[in-house]
Amino acid sequence: MVLAELLQLVFSLLAATLYGAGVAQIYRMSHGRQKQETATMVTTLILLSILIAMVSKVIGESTARAFSLVGVLSIVRFRTVVEDTRDTAFVIFAVVVGMAAGANWLMVPVVGIPIVGAVAIGLSHLPQFTNAAATAGAANTGTQIQLVVRLGLGQAPEPTIGALLKRDLTDYRLIEIDTARQGAALDYKYQAWLRSPDQMQTLAADLNQTQGVQSIEMRVV
Numbered sequence: 001m002v003l004a005e006l007l008q009l010v011f012s013l014l015a016a017t018l019y020g021a022g023v024a025q026i027y028r029m030s031h032g033r034q035k036q037e038t039a040t041m042v043t044t045l046i047l048l049s050i051l052i053a054m055v056s057k058v059i060g061e062s063t064a065r066a067f068s069l070v071g072v073l074s075i076v077r078f079r080t081v082v083e084d085t086r087d088t089a090f091v092i093f094a095v096v097v098g099m100a101a102g103a104n105w106l107m108v109p110v111v112g113i114p115i116v117g118a119v120a121i122g123l124s125h126l127p128q129f130t131n132a133a134a135t136a137g138a139a140n141t142g143t144q145i146q147l148v149v150r151l152g153l154g155q156a157p158e159p160t161i162g163a164l165l166k167r168d169l170t171d172y173r174l175i176e177i178d179t180a181r182q183g184a185a186l187d188y189k190y191q192a193w194l195r196s197p198d199q200m201q202t203l204a205a206d207l208n209q210t211q212g213v214q215s216i217e218m219r220v221v
Contacts, residue, residue, distance in 0.1 A: 173191045174188060
């Protein structure tokens with residue numbers, strides 16, 4: 001009996017791994033982005049599918065376990081800002097296939113992955129999506145930097161530093177927000193591209209002179 005349950009668990013987790021890899025492959029094919037964030041997201045999707053399958057096994061049909069796990073997982077906080085709203089859909093996709101594998105509903109991913117994949121890849125080839133991707137790629141030129149700006153509470157980033165960022169950067173994206181100074185300030189982390197390396201010093205000086213900016217950190221990546 002124990003051996004049969006162990007084999008069933010191994011089979012479910014292997015199935016979750018394969019399904020997660022399928023979701024990750026669709027993500028790569030539909031996004032068409034060749035950068036570090038894509039590789040990170042691919043890994044996340046596969047691991048998420050496996051972990052959700054394990055959670056489904058732990059919960060089983062126990063309502064008490066389900067509520068207990070919700071309480072435990074609620075303490076986990078994610079501060080990373082989702083760069084592309086399509087990423088959220090793929091995270092949900094990975095969760096669904098992981099739950100299906102854990103619940104032994106193996107036909108749901110078998111049927112669902114090809115259908116969702118065909119829709120996602122098909123939509124990514126429509127003109128409006130292709131043009132948007134090309135525009136984004138063209139904007140990401142110049143020297144890539146990581147910029148962290150600390151603002152006091154009550155200071156919104158765009159009204160405070162938006163004009164400076166648009167002047168000296170070809171593109172920038174807010175990727176993370178974190179508290180600082182025991183909640184008295186907020187750190188805004190950006191992925192950004194300088195028009196030229198020479199503007200790093202100018203941007204740093206201007207940001208330090210801006211009212212509401214408490215500190216900055218900037219490094220080339």
